[in-house]
Amino acid sequence: MEQTDDAQEHSPKPRPVSRWTKLRRRLGWLTLFSLLLLSGCGFYMLRYGALPAGAIMQSTQIIDSEGVVLASVQGGVNRQIVKLADISPWLVKATVAIEDRRFYEHAGVDLHGLARAAWVDMRHMSKQQGASTLTQQLARNLYLSHERTWTRKIKEAWYAARLEQTYSKDEILELYLNQIYYGHGAYGAEAAAKLYFNKPAKQLSIAESALLAGIPKGPRYYSPHLHPEESKARRQQVLEALLETRQITAQQAEKSAAKPLGIRALPEEQVSAAPYFADYVKKIAIEKLGIDERLINEGGLRIYTTLDARVQRQAEAAVKQGLPAGESELQAALIAIDPRNGYIKAMVGGRNYRRNQYNRVFASSRQPGSSFKPIMYATALEQHAITAATRFRSEPTLFYFDGNRQIYRPSNYNNRYFNGEIGLRQAIAASDNIFAVNTIMQVGPEQVIGMARKLGIHSPLNAVPSLALGTFPVSPFEMASAYSVFAGQGRKAEPIAITRILDAKGRVIYEAHPSTTEVLSPALAYVTTHLLESVFDRGGTGHRVSSLLKRPVAGKSGTTDSDAWFVGYTPELTTAVWVGYDRGRPITSTEAHRAAPIFAHFTEAALADVPPSSFPMPEGVVSATFDPATSLLAAPECPAEWTTEVFLSGTEPTETCALHQDKAGGDPADHGGGGGGRSWWHKFRKWW
Known part of the structure; x- marks a missing residue:
């Protein structure tokens, strides 16, 4: 027992835990808790975090009374949003083949492509490798800048993952094909198809689709207008990608490569069908209706107007005909209004909008x-x-x-x-x-x-x-x-x-x-x-x-x-x-007579389909025949130069002319002269 006690007395006592150790343990637990919390938040944000509002800029259309598009207010952006069903399937296939072949397999970020890009970037000590999926490109265009930083890349990946969780693959493709830039101010497939081929995106052929699909990688470098050879080579690259992914046959690829495309020439300047009127509409929308100017320029509004495109053409033709080419400085203005409702049907603010945008109508x-x-x-x-x-x-x-x-x-x-x-x-x-x-x-x-x-x-x-x-x-x-x-x-x-304005979703914001x-x-x-x-x-x-x-x-x-x-x-x-x-x-005597012919030519042309109609006589108007020499009601003895006029009821002459009655002889009273105009002749004329 004594030995046991001695052993116990001499056994080492446990060392007390230092304050530093306790602090380290607490920090460890706190770090673990923080990591778990961050992981949980990250998972929640990835799964349920809301995407920021994306800004898809699109042009506003100004439309005439018959549904004809008069102008597009672009603000630097030419875009018309369309459904995926209204885009050629060849353009969809070509875009996927050349930009993101694993589009239908990844969840927004292609890890294989990302690893490859990172390896290349590290080897070259730069951030030059892209490897972005279509979804990442869409996320970048919608929510981010185009700076090449790892911070942007991380955000891009997160947004891409959320896009994949929020939308179907077809919806992502639709967003992408309406968002991507195709050069020369054209954003989206519809605007690009009309710019380059003067047709809707739905009608694009394999060859045309291959050309468009190749442009977004370098809109300027692969422009068929600026660099036709590079554009042709890029089109061939897209056709080969389609062939490799078995979207087309070798025969189709060969035929499409040899097919001339007939690319539409770029217009020198986009001028609307009624440019002075389009400017006026934009001014009214902003200054009187309170529509934000940025929304006008980029919001994809549809502004329905009172103007008639056919009548507008007649107005422009009448002004052109009325101002000889040799008198280049002589100007004109014309405005036509339907008096029944106040609708402006035509507006010409000058003879040449390209040279001078000043609207002389105002x-x-x-x-x-x-x-x-x-x-x-x-x-x-x-x-x-x-x-x-x-x-x-x-x-x-x-x-x-x-x-x-x-x-x-x-x-x-x-x-x-x-x-x-x-x-x-x-x-x-x-x-x-x-x-x-x-x-x-x-x-x-x-x-x-x-x-x-x-x-x-x-x-x-x-x-x-x-x-x-x-x-x-x-x-x-x-x-x-x-x-x-x-x-x-x-x-x-x-x-x-x-008359009314619709937003990009078709909702009425003004009527x-x-x-x-x-x-x-x-x-x-x-x-x-x-x-x-x-x-x-x-x-x-x-x-x-x-x-x-x-x-x-x-x-x-x-x-x-x-x-x-x-x-x-x-x-x-x-x-x-x-x-x-x-x-x-000063105008010359000849120039002083230019306005009336413009009016006459325009009026008849504008109303060519409208039957002639008289101005209806309302109540409160009376007709009276009087002797212009005396301004009195005509008597039978008055000269033949009688005048028949209309008067506001109560202002017409009531006395019959007595001057010629006296000269003819007879009693003025017999003819109503000087006696209030009560002769049979006056009664007959009043009844007539």
Whole structure:
């Protein structure tokens, strides 16, 4: 027992665990726990982590009222997204064969290819080996930059794995073939097929598919336009890959290699079917509808518009015909609006968009001249200041205004006057300035400005007598808007260009709801229109083009030292035409007559399929026959030169002419003269 006790007394005692050892153990457990946690998080992220939002840029399409694509707003990107079923299977097979033969076997990252690439990179001490799968390339294009770093490579692999878990192989191929760059601004198979072969991707042959599949590796180097020999060699390489993967036979490969492709020449400049209108649509979408500019440029929107491509072609043809090639600096603008709904049907902002993109339709620096007079006359008719029976002398006249402190001396074109009294219809047809100024002095320029504002003219206007002659600049857009109210029977429809906008997924993000507002009585609009039809009668300023028009038309010309206008309309179409020089250079007498033929040629061509129709007479309009010498209702004894006109109800003459009754003898009362116009003749004419 003693020995045992001694042995126990002398046995070594266990050493106490040091603080350092405890710390190491804790760190070890913590490291193990962290590794397990990171592994778990990594597995969770790999399995369930959300992919970032991918940015597939695609061009926005501007579409006319009949579904015709007018333009693509690319913002540097030409892309049209299509389904995989709408891409030639030969392009799919060629792409897989040359880019990623193990595409259907790997899970996003080809480990064999990755190991080989790493070995090559280490040997050369560089990051020059690619070995990216199609899925990795897609991940890079969608989510990453193209810098060659290991960090990017790791992210690329992770995104590729998530893509494989999220999408099927066919969905990945569809994304890839809509995303990849094919050179010359074309992104995706559809844009590339149209760029190089002028056909949809669905119709690509084996040879065409082989050429396209070879381009993405070096879009510039393998461009058939820039390097045709290298492109041909690359196509052969793709055909061999197809042959090696047994996608085609040797006979097909040989035939495709020898087949000439007929590659489409690159256009010098992409100009839309209606370039000035396309620019206007983009501006409206951004500035008025609040659509983000980047979304317009890259979001693949579909913007449906009011323009009619056929009518637009007729407008461009009329402008081209009306401006001789030798007068290269002479410019023109044309805008056509459907007065029934405000739809802009055609827009020409100049004679050559490639040379000058300035849209003269909205240039508010041009005096409208006499084309402004109908606005003034409509004001006077509405205020009962004048009627169709009103007469003023056409002769040089001084007008005093501003409390008789100022004098205005208007003159007629070439100082031609009738030197006698004329009526309103004759004054409008001949564009008599003296009659116009007499009228504005009767109604007041402030009232005319109020009318202009109601009709849609917002440019600055001063309340002075010269306003009657169109001395304050306005734009063709404003003039077409104003005249559309006359054509629309007094109803104003705000001009619109966009009917609806769809996003890339087909969802409606904007839809127009056009409406009209009555700003003039239908009767006033009709009386004004009826008077403006006389412009095309003999002696009218539009008579020289009357033979070109096969339908009822109303309108008014306007000429200044530097501007020529014609604004006119039918019940279906209002058109404003301006001709002149950008810098306000004076126009010649020949150039002053260019606007009317453009209007006439365009109107008839644009409405070729529309049967002629008259302007309907509404309630509130009466017709009366009167003696122009007296502006009183005609009596049987009056000379044969009677005039029949339309009036706003209540403004027509009510007294019968007594002048000729007295000369013929007899009792004026028998004929209604001076007695309120109650003769049998007056009753008959009123009934008629």
